[in-house]
Structures are given as C-alpha cells and as structure tokens.
Amino acid sequence: MSVAISDAARDALADWLSGMKSLRGASEATIGAYRRDLVDYLSFMTEHLGGPQGIAALGRVTTSDMRAWMARERGAGLGARSLARKLSAVKTFYRWLAEREGLEVTPVLSARAPRYQRSLPRPLAEDAARAMIETVGSSDTRPWVAARDAAVVTLLYGCGLRISEALSLTVDDLPLGDSLRIRGKGGKERIVPLIAPARQAVEAYLEIMPHPVTSGAPLFRAIRGGALSARTVQKSMERARMGLGLPATATPHAMRHSFATHLLSAGGDLRSIQDLLGHASLSTTQVYTGVDTARLMEVYEASHPRAARR
Structure with a gap:
C-alpha cells in the first residue's frame, strides 16, 4: 500500500524501532519486519479513516477500525499465523505509544488474533x-x-x-x-x-x-x-x-529439535535446555521439545524464586 502516513506517525515509528534495536537487541531482520507491518497498518488507517493519522488520532482507533484492518488482511490472503504476528507488532507499538503519549489504547490491545494450529517440531529418532x-x-x-x-x-x-x-x-x-x-x-x-x-x-x-x-x-x-x-x-x-x-x-x-528433545528425554533440565538453545522464553522451549504443561510447572516450581520460598 502506497498511502502516505503522517510525519508524526512516521517519526514515532522511527523512534520505536530505534528503541527496539538498542534496548531489546532486535535483529535487522526483525526491525525490517516490524517496519513493514506498521507502515502497512498505518497506511490502512490513513485510508480507512480518511486522512493521515497523527499521534492523537492513533489513540482514537476503535474496535471496529481494528476489525476492518484485520478483515482486509484476511481478505488479501494473509494467513492466521501471519496476521497474529502482525497484530502482535501493532500492539507492541501501541503499548509504547501509551507509555510515551498517555494514549488510551484498549481497543487496539483488546483485538483478538485469529486462532491457528501451532505446528509442533518433529525431531528425528x-x-x-x-x-x-x-x-x-x-x-x-x-x-x-x-x-x-x-x-x-x-x-x-x-x-x-x-x-x-x-x-x-x-x-x-x-x-x-x-x-x-x-x-x-x-x-x-x-x-x-x-x-x-x-x-x-x-x-x-x-x-x-x-x-x-x-x-x-x-x-x-x-x-x-x-x-x-x-x-x-x-x-x-x-x-x-x-x-x-x-x-x-x-x-x-x-x-536442532532432535538435540533438545533427546536431551530432555535423557533427563536434561528444561531451563538448561532453554539456555543452550538461546530461547528467550521457556514456553518456546516447551513447544520445541513437546514437553507437557505438568512438566513445565515442575520446572517453574523448582526454579522460580517466589515459588521456592513457599
């Protein structure tokens, strides 16, 4: 979409991306994906709402507006998984806007991503x-x-x-x-x-x-x-x-899946496997190895400081 977005929105996006890179260590590929997702979203809102959307206008986006954007994405052939990723980027940007500008962003944050079947890895024997x-x-x-x-x-x-x-x-x-x-x-x-x-x-x-x-x-x-x-x-x-x-x-x-799964089956600790794989979230390692929720809670109870004090 080639619709021009407002200078204020473009500047805010640039500041947010800069923070994601310097404070969170996001890779160039991740930054590029975020930029494309947000430019596309902001361009849609510009066209949908009838003009360039400044910072204050971004805070007036409604639940209906979000549904219209998501419907456009699905209508254009975007899969449920890809739309969920795109919505996550939009929500992260809006949380940042809420902290910096004091905007009310509940309609955006309450938008629900479509459900999709998360494919599980298939390790080799x-x-x-x-x-x-x-x-x-x-x-x-x-x-x-x-x-x-x-x-x-x-x-x-x-x-x-x-x-x-x-x-x-x-x-x-x-x-x-x-x-x-x-x-x-x-x-x-x-x-x-x-x-x-x-x-x-x-x-x-x-x-x-x-x-x-x-x-x-x-x-x-x-x-x-x-x-x-x-x-x-x-x-x-x-x-x-x-x-x-x-x-x-x-x-x-x-x-790589096989490494993690075989290590876990041999008695490896899920937290240690998380570190070895370089996963930021334990839930990612959980999916990666196919470990069930009961085992995940065992690890949580054994390793979380507050849980250990109870």
Missing part, C-alpha cells in the same frame, strides 16, 4: 539422527565436501545450533575448545558445550579442506572458497533423507 550424520558424511565423492557437510550436521545435532549459527562460525573461532561462543537471534550471545564428536568432525574437515585458513574467513567453505550456504546443507540432507527413507521434515532445523 536417535538412530535416525545418527544415520543422517553418517549418510551426509558419505554422500559426496569429494572427501572434503562430505566431511564438511558431516561436520555442519554434527554441530546442529551435537550442540543444538541453528543452521545460520553454524555457518556464521569463522576461522577466528579456532582452535576449538570445550565450548563455543554463539551469537544468536538479536545478537544475543550464549556459550554452548562442544562435545568431542562435534569437535572431531570439524577437525577432520579442516585437515582436508583445500582452501586457505585465514583470519576472518568462514569456517565452512563452498566449493570455490566462499561462505557455505544454508541451501547447500539442506540439499545434502535432502539426498540423505531420501536414501534413508526419512520424511521431508528431516531438515537442518530438525537436527
């Missing part, structure tokens, strides 16, 4: 995860490429890394020790243990990797020496899963 690593490690006729792919997949399963985190490692992270410092979503850092099989897989790859190991260079290299892409790893796992007869859900992210 332990033997399937091991078979995936072994198959990836023998699926390319070039030994260094096979060793590279095996090393990446081993890091995903052995350390619970996101594919982007594994591929962001550089030569400067060498030599590998007993842990890795990972910069995850929003630039947040965490320390994850590096198990011996993962370290050995990376070292085996480096021994035969033909490209120069220079400071600043990516740890995992493409055929011509550039940074390895996530798509290349996905293709390698696609070939492996077809050979193993595994479902299409056997993706790089499924290896």
Whole structure:
C-alpha cells in the first residue's frame, strides 16, 4: 500500500524501532519486519479513516477500525499465523505509544488474533539422527565436501545450533575448545558445550579442506572458497533423507529439535535446555521439545524464586 502516513506517525515509528534495536537487541531482520507491518497498518488507517493519522488520532482507533484492518488482511490472503504476528507488532507499538503519549489504547490491545494450529517440531529418532550424520558424511565423492557437510550436521545435532549459527562460525573461532561462543537471534550471545564428536568432525574437515585458513574467513567453505550456504546443507540432507527413507521434515532445523528433545528425554533440565538453545522464553522451549504443561510447572516450581520460598 502506497498511502502516505503522517510525519508524526512516521517519526514515532522511527523512534520505536530505534528503541527496539538498542534496548531489546532486535535483529535487522526483525526491525525490517516490524517496519513493514506498521507502515502497512498505518497506511490502512490513513485510508480507512480518511486522512493521515497523527499521534492523537492513533489513540482514537476503535474496535471496529481494528476489525476492518484485520478483515482486509484476511481478505488479501494473509494467513492466521501471519496476521497474529502482525497484530502482535501493532500492539507492541501501541503499548509504547501509551507509555510515551498517555494514549488510551484498549481497543487496539483488546483485538483478538485469529486462532491457528501451532505446528509442533518433529525431531528425528536417535538412530535416525545418527544415520543422517553418517549418510551426509558419505554422500559426496569429494572427501572434503562430505566431511564438511558431516561436520555442519554434527554441530546442529551435537550442540543444538541453528543452521545460520553454524555457518556464521569463522576461522577466528579456532582452535576449538570445550565450548563455543554463539551469537544468536538479536545478537544475543550464549556459550554452548562442544562435545568431542562435534569437535572431531570439524577437525577432520579442516585437515582436508583445500582452501586457505585465514583470519576472518568462514569456517565452512563452498566449493570455490566462499561462505557455505544454508541451501547447500539442506540439499545434502535432502539426498540423505531420501536414501534413508526419512520424511521431508528431516531438515537442518530438525537436527536442532532432535538435540533438545533427546536431551530432555535423557533427563536434561528444561531451563538448561532453554539456555543452550538461546530461547528467550521457556514456553518456546516447551513447544520445541513437546514437553507437557505438568512438566513445565515442575520446572517453574523448582526454579522460580517466589515459588521456592513457599
């Protein structure tokens, strides 16, 4: 939508986004998504209400106006999950406006997102995860490429890394020790243990990797020496899963799911797994591992300071 929004609304949006980046550490991708969502919302309200909406006018948005916006989004083909995400961004912006400008924003905050079925992750069985690593490690006729792919997949399963985190490692992270410092979503850092099989897989790859190991260079290299892409790893796992007869859900992210689920089933503490995965919310880890509410409450009762004092 190309409708112009008011200068006041645009300035407020810019200030809010700046705060999200500096105070909450939101990533550039997140900031970009918030900007698109809010510009689209503000543009709709400009057109719907018949003119550019200043700060005071934004506080006069009604429940009916919110319903009209949500109906337009659904009518344009936006799915329930995407609309819920978009509404969450709008509500966060309005909470900030309420604190800064003293606006009454109850109609916006009371808007209900459409219900949707949250898809649960599908981890691999332990033997399937091991078979995936072994198959990836023998699926390319070039030994260094096979060793590279095996090393990446081993890091995903052995350390619970996101594919982007594994591929962001550089030569400067060498030599590998007993842990890795990972910069995850929003630039947040965490320390994850590096198990011996993962370290050995990376070292085996480096021994035969033909490209120069220079400071600043990516740890995992493409055929011509550039940074390895996530798509290349996905293709390698696609070939492996077809050979193993595994479902299409056997993706790089499924290896991270498998790490968390297998660790939990072996007796791992949910809070510790949350830290290892870099989840900001325990509820995210709950969904990630498929843990039920009763188990989540056990963790809460055992770890929450106020609960522990009762």
